[in-house]
Amino acid sequence: MTARLPGTAERPETGAGDATASSRTATASAGRGADGHALLEVSDLRMYFPITEGILLERHVGDVRAVDGVSLEIRRGETLGLVGESGCGKSTTGRAITRLYRPTGGRIVFDGTDITRAEGEPLRRIRRRMQMIFQDPYSSLNPRMTAAGIVGEPLDIHAIGTKTERRERVRELFRIVGLDPDFGERYPHEFSGGQRQRIGVARSLAVNPDLIVADEPISALDVSIQAQIINLLERLQAQFGLTYLFIAHDLSVVRHISDRIAVMYLGRIVELAGTRELHAAPLHPYSVALLSAVPIPDPAVEARRRRVILRGDVPNPASPPPGCHFHTRCWLRERLGNPPECETVSPPLAEWRPRHFAACHFVDRLGEMPESAAPATSGVSRPPARETPPA
Amino acid sequence: MALLEVRDLVVQFHTHDGTVHAVNGVSLDVEEGETLGLVGESGCGKSVTNLAVMRLLPRPAGRIVGGQVRFEGIDLAGLPESQMRELRGRDIAMIFQDPMTSLNPVLTIEEQMVETIRAHRDVRQAEARERAIELLRMVGIPRPEARLKSFPHHFSGGMRQRVMIAMALALEPKLLIADEPTTALDVTIQAQVLELLQRLTTERGTAVILITHDLGVVAGMAHRINVMYAGFVVETGLTTELFAHPRHPYTVGLLHSIPRLDAEEGEPLIPIEGTPPDLRRPPVGCPFAPRCAWRLPACWEDNPALEPVLRGATVETTGPRATHRIACWNPPLPQEAAAGRPLREGFVPAPPPGGTLRAPSELEVPVEEDLVVFEPGGGPVTALPGAHELPEPPAGDGR
Structure with a gap:
């Protein structure tokens, strides 16, 4: 298929060469990650949702290709950020990996076990080792269950411990996430949004998982609460050696928490690199635009910045553009005089620099542009903020 | 005379659960052609202030209890509904968060x-x-x-x-109120819409009130910013001034609790502890006191007024020389604002009067750092890599 498995080519690698894992926050990956051992390997993952017509005789008329050939690897103890806009397939990827969906194609290997087609008891055993945290702490907690019941439910499902042990474990989990265990008999609506998300985090920790897939865990929370949850997740990772797949649309948050970042666009990974590399020198024109679109809370910086403003909207994933999915909005293609291969050939996710993968035919041409690293290349800019209003 | 003048606006909602004190004495001015950013979290009163200006508060629950709203010198509160209808859209227009609804x-x-x-x-x-x-x-x-x-x-x-x-x-219109205009949009689309909004309003000289929770959005768009918390304006000033020298603990806290795309690598976030107050309780003392790292005993009792940072300075409410004002008894020093926490020797935030914790975070406890791994029935649950050589937990993120 189009993509080869990122991260496999240059393994094994010694700790000294692992700039990505060792340079990022010491708290997040202290000493781990450097061994390069993959906890999860995903290759050519495809998840199509059928489109049907008719009521009685449902005819299959097409597919929404939510995930269309995603390959990635998550090493033990690291945080892989999965970033992209709504509809890019990042959440579907997370749900397919945790086998909440049955993938259309591809392969998911968790700690050496192929779980792509696992069902029943083997799947349940694997699920104990990977848990999810959801975006909306309002709809992801059963309103009729007490907080302690919610946190303890995974222990019941997996029949872990005696009743007394389970109750003690729930109290411990409350303390771990910073909630008073004496309030376990309260119901979700009695907690604030941030506290509810702590309950969701406690539930995900209940069975001592290896991998936690966090799907937009803070986007429903108020700004002043978001940092509490981010710091909690970082501390728990250090404390319990957790591996995270952190799915979010907010690049600033993803950059803060991730060791490596995968950028998705219309069901495919367009760039995959260490956080520092991606931020300092993005190789895909979409990543360049994405980075430049994130507002920075500093008027001095904002006034200096020039933005790459993409034209148009994300195309419909039911009928993605041929060739490179991004070509309809690509500023680089336009600058290069619309070369034909963008419309016909899907660019493979290739390793352009060590451990830095990008799916673009013209990564090398990005380098020819002046100030290629800075998102100033396109020449499309936003007028600087008006310093003084008209008198 | 400013284009829009709001004075001591008080808005309350009467609900089955009691009276919600949504806006508790907000004053703001907007000059022609000026963009004012209203920043705060959900429930801080930023949207309600503007619904009150437009006289669009949900009835009968929402009521303007006090204060004045003057647009081009005309008191909007006293305007008959027919004239208000003419004014809406023609003189003051509004864009909402969700264009679908x-x-x-x-x-x-x-x-x-x-x-x-x-x-x-x-x-x-x-x-x-x-x-x-x-x-x-x-x-x-x-x-x-x-x-x-x-x-x-x-x-x-x-x-x-x-x-x-x-x-x-x-x-x-002379004034455009944009209430979270890009919150529902993806970031590349947000960039398009903000660019459009800025270009069109600049060309036409339209004054804008931009309501958002995103400090990044106002940084690039607004001339001036009002930071709101629990129905109060707690800090106001020119955008450049407010970001360069934030003086209210809440503003300082916000700036330190969001990850910046251009931040130093590994720079820790300093969260604001606790949760926003329950607006059903009438405000006593400074609304931010329960979450404030700089609070003094007085903060629990008296709510500070919005005063110039430079005491005694003459107050200009609009324009390029608008006065930087804060409502705080104990503003962070510049080096403290930069660090995001108090640096004064031996300073501890004042405990609540009477020792009872009135803080809204009553359900939360300090996090226990030294935890044992749960082993039901004596056997290890699963291999927990790294669990036995626990690294030092990062300091200062107790919650």
Whole structure:
């Protein structure tokens, strides 16, 4: 298929060469990650949702290709950020990996076990080792269950411990996430949004998982609460050696928490690199635009910045553009005089620099542009903020 | 005289659960052609302030209990509803967060735009239609003649927001209130819409009140910023001044609790502890005191007024020399604002009076750092890599 498995080519690698894992926050990956051992390997993952017509005789008329050939690897103890806009397939990827969906194609290997087609008891055993945290702490907690019941439910499902042990474990989990265990008999609506998300985090920790897939865990929370949850997740990772797949649309948050970042666009990974590399020198024109679109809370910086403003909207994933999915909005293609291969050939996710993968035919041409690293290349800019209003 | 003057606005909602103190004495001015950013979290009163200005508070629950709203010198509170209707859209227009719910789903774009134009201008159907096409072209909608016949659901979120902007600017209002205009949009679409909004309002000299929770958005768009918390303005000043020298603990806290794309690597976030207050309790003392790292005993008792940072300075409310003002008894020193925490030797935030924790975070406890791994029935649950050599937990993130 189009993509080869990122991260496999240059393994094994010694700790000294692992700039990505060792340079990022010491708290997040202290000493781990450097061994390069993959906890999860995903290759050519495809998840199509059928489109049907008719009521009685449902005819299959097409597919929404939510995930269309995603390959990635998550090493033990690291945080892989999965970033992209709504509809890019990042959440579907997370749900397919945790086998909440049955993938259309591809392969998911968790700690050496192929779980792509696992069902029943083997799947349940694997699920104990990977848990999810959801975006909306309002709809992801059963309103009729007490907080302690919610946190303890995974222990019941997996029949872990005696009743007394389970109750003690729930109290411990409350303390771990910073909630008073004496309030376990309260119901979700009695907690604030941030506290509810702590309950969701406690539930995900209940069975001592290896991998936690966090799907937009803070986007429903108020700004002043978001940092509490981010710091909690970082501390728990250090404390319990957790591996995270952190799915979010907010690049600033993803950059803060991730060791490596995968950028998705219309069901495919367009760039995959260490956080520092991606931020300092993005190789895909979409990543360049994405980075430049994130507002920075500093008027001095904002006034200096020039933005790459993409034209148009994300195309419909039911009928993605041929060739490179991004070509309809690509500023680089336009600058290069619309070369034909963008419309016909899907660019493979290739390793352009060590451990830095990008799916673009013209990564090398990005380098020819002046100030290629800075998102100033396109020449499309936003007028600087008006310093003084008209008198 | 400013274009819009709001003085000591108090808005309350009467609900089954009691009175919600949504806005507790907000004053703000907006000058012609000026962009004012209103920043705060959900429930801080930023939207309610503007609904009160537009007299669109949900009835009968919402009521303006005190204060004045003057637009071009006219007291809006005393205006009959018929005149208020004329003013809305013509002089003050509004853009809402979710363009799907603010456009009528059963009418075409043409019907909605023509209706808006003809409600205020004495023009024929055909003229209004021409104007609508022109407006859609202005906001960058391709093939506007054809798109007029479309329904809102035919458009993407970004395109719908463009239609909203076209409708809001149809009558060349003097003031545009944009309530979280890009919150529902993806970041690349947000960049498009903000660019459009800024270009059009600058060209026309339209004053803008930009309501958002995103400090990044106001940093690039607003001349001045009002930071709101629990129905109060706690800090106000020029955008450049407020970001360079934030002086209120809440503003300082916000700036340190969001990750910045251009931050140093590994820079820790300093969260604001606790949760926003329950607005059903009448405000006593400084509303931010329970979460404030700089609080003094006085903060629990008296709510500080919005005063110039430089004591005794003459107050200018608008324009390029607007006075930087804060409502705080114990503002962080510049080096403390930069560090995000108090640095004074031996300083501890004042405990609540009487020792009872009135803090809203009563359900939370300090996190226990030294935890044992749970082993039901004596056996290890699963291999927990790294669990036995626990690294030092990062300091200062107790919650």
